[in-house]
Amino acid sequence: MMLDVKDLKVSFKQDGRLIPAVKGVSFQVDKGETVALVGESGSGKSVSALSTVQLLGDNAHVEGSVTFKGEEMIGVSRAKLMQVRGNDISFIFQEPMTSLNPLHTLEKQLAESIELHQGLRGEAVRDRIVELLEKVGIRDAASRLGSYPHQLSGGQRQRVMIAMALANRPELLIADEPTTALDVTIQAQILELLAELKAEEGMGMLFITHDLNIVRRIADRVCVMKDGEIVETGDTDTIFDAPQHPYTQKLLAAHAAGSPEPAAGDAPVIAETDRLRIWFPIQRGLFKRTVGHVKAVNEATIEVRAGETLGIVGESGSGKTTLALAIMRLIQSEGVVRFDGEDVHAWSTRELRNKRSEMQIVFQDPFGSLSPRMTCAQIIAEGLSVHKMATERPVRDLVAEVMGEVGLNPETMDRYPHEFSGGQRQRIAIARAMILRPKLVVLDEPTSALDRTVQVQIVDLLRELQRKYGLAYLFISHDLNVVRAMSHRVMVMKQGDVVEVGTAQQVFDNPRHAYTRQLLAAATMDA
Template sequence: MSALLRLDGLTVALPPGADRPHALEGVTLELHPHEVLCVVGESGSGKSMAASAIMRLLPPGVGIEAGRVVFDGQDLTEADDATMRAIRGAGIAMIFQEPMTALNPLRSIGDQIGEMFRIHTALPGSEIEARVLTLLEEVRIPDPRLAARAYPHQLSGGQRQRAMIAMALALDPKVLIADEPTTALDVTTQAQILALIRDLQHRRGTAVLFITHDFGVVAEIADRVAVMQHGRVVEQGPAVQVLEAPQHPYSQALLAAVPPLGAPPPRPIAEEPILVMEGLRKTYRTGGFLGRGARVTQALRGVSLVLPKGATLGIVGESGSGKSTLARCIVRLIQPDGGAVHLAGIDLLGLKRRAMRQATKRIQMVFQDPFGSLNPRRRVGELVAQGPMVHGMPRRVAMARARELFALVGLDPAATDRFPHEFSGGQRQRIGLARALALEPDVLVADEPVSALDVSVQAQVLRLLAELRARLGLSIVFITHDLRVAAQVCDLVAVMKDGEVVEQGPIGRVFTAPAHPYTQALIASVPGAPAARPGALL
């Protein structure tokens, strides 16, 4: 069977001053009809750049230097702009990683999907509206009429991703490019989106180029796999062959970095509690006028948990389960409506501002997005030293402490003079850890600290956390939606759903013999789990 899409020796040049001369170097790939080809690799491997080159949507200063992109017999590298506009959407469609940034926040979902028909067809408005509703039904969005009238912020992350898929499928393209479409989603929503793409691909005969760094996703959906490193394809072949018997050392290293779902042998845990949460409640009211018609969300419904000294307590659950609200209530970034938080016997919620400032030395937070939490205008050494200086440490001593902390988290102490944008995502997360450790806390609250990282970088950060826990005697509240990560780093786990803890206990017991149906559903939804594809990854 001839290839529907083919990359022949594709080389894409980067502008002068980049970290390497080429984003892609001699990339050769084939995508056949009715096939799912997964392209995997870490950030900077060239996966997304390959997708941009196919669509001829390369950033300014980046251009195709050599090779061809052949779609349906036509060389797209020589096609004019009018031809490419006709092909985009109708011949090749794309699903982006973050639908919130890809969707226009000022236009309704139905209007944005309908635009595909208004641009590419002469259909009347009534027919366009009918087709939009049919597409929303096909991607299984509840109440398509309501969803069509909604704006992006009014839909959940999974629903926004489904709307993006509906938009991509509007003109029945021959090729669908999915660029990390499930990275930011919960395991259950992720499983639904993967099943949806597979189902649509089977029914429509679409060829899918699926870009991801998650080998669990690869095990779930791929027919063939191509592994990329530094802009080159280092290995490709049938999915079973690459997953079960990888030949290239880089492929082997990536697979070795995937954390298994099974928990390691239990560590001895102290009986003495360091952090106690009792009956925490938090309700949000949004919208409405003068208190009327407001939307009420009970984010926390009487949450009670105990973190033993020196242990790691995992908080797992889907988006909207209350995990991040709980984290912010613990450190008083959000004031709960009721309940108590005791840190080594001190009631944090009852402290006045000055006393709370002193207490924050003992409990610090690491955020999910290290770039968003670091001031881009300040040097990273100053950001790490800021906390100790606020608490009275002389600047010279605080800066020396910052350099020590850089060494502690595996960064070059000389890098304290650089700015946040000069570091990779994994390095920025290490800076976030250094900043949190600067005040020598007893408790670290880590909110999704590795969710945006590649598997190898993720493995490095998890090892670092384990080392710091052992070396410094840290106690950690670790919030994640990734059950594989929780299994590797946590001693205890609490499963949250709709603001409540539905199950808790030692990680080994909860993950091997879950008692609650919701916990069972979460574990069954992990991509690449044995229930989905026997023998894959676990």
């Protein structure tokens, strides 16, 4: 047995008390085996995994036994832990931006681990880095070695994290939501890569995820966690085909379904572009001479009406978010952009500031987009003061009303973001946008970091708010099931080009472009 966890208990000290997070969990991972830990946020999945090599904070109290190849890990010396971490046991974390050093290039960050554990130097290190980046799907890897994390898309950063974890050919890989930020085609590639490495190296894998489609494809055995306990365990086929515990049955039954209420054909056009182009210059040398361009968006022509959702899909780096930011005039662009019939490029700074309340954005990571120093009420109400919006009613009454609309208890408005779950934090982000009564809302991967049960709730919430207020949505996502449930029309982007646009039914049931068919095939493979 490679990894053997027995009666693991983890509590955290808070206000002089021990708050239990994991309550007597036991599981094993054998050589060449993939075991999946599944469950909703807060169920104890990540805490259990981090306990294996003592990566928890100083306020954690750990009991039980964790052995790796027969050697006890709990209470072992720091020197032994340093030898095991990153070499014998490697981690892939969910959020690459917090795991990568923003001040170091990709080459330097990957080289540190390779030089430390493999003893390679010079060109041998560089060759190994290029090989790893190409393996995880970074195009033109040799030219990206000098790039910094902020110059990569979210999916590209996650691929770099995976390359770092695989650099030293670990015996056990612990992957904590490693494909959450990836589009379906890259997700399929990464899962295939992990499966190949597992077969080649005999590598064991502990896979933590809320995406049950991935679990069915990659796992040999499944452990279902709820409230710090494993409520059901078994081989993958048995868990999926004949789940015994009601909680497992609930998880498997949860998926975004249905479709939005039809939009009126004569509804006013809220946002539109004509031959929109966004090219970023590549500058080299002492005088920063432009030697080329990164063509983020090429001549995109779109429109979205009141009460309508335009779903935008495509691989990471295809230009989805860049297009949305240009419509909101958050980045420079060429071509025509109109909002509510007005030329966005013609607005003065004052006019633009006044229009900001009518165009709002909800981001993928609700924790990163909420200030930890502000209460829920302050976060939601902030836009009212920023835009100097006069209100006849007390602000706290408006906050309570919009919290109720998004399914939050108004009595919790004085709590801070860390006191809410991931799904609740996303509802706070939605409330912050909705209190301004916008005409257009950009939803940038708003459900990808959420459990499936919470995803269903957020999709239902967004459709209800759209029906109630006639909102226009730009819905950016790599989850095609959610896109289908949310969108009236769908636009497919690839490397900056719009390759297909049509109704959701047309695009999903009768795709015309080969790339669209490739995306749908990858999504079907995961289903």
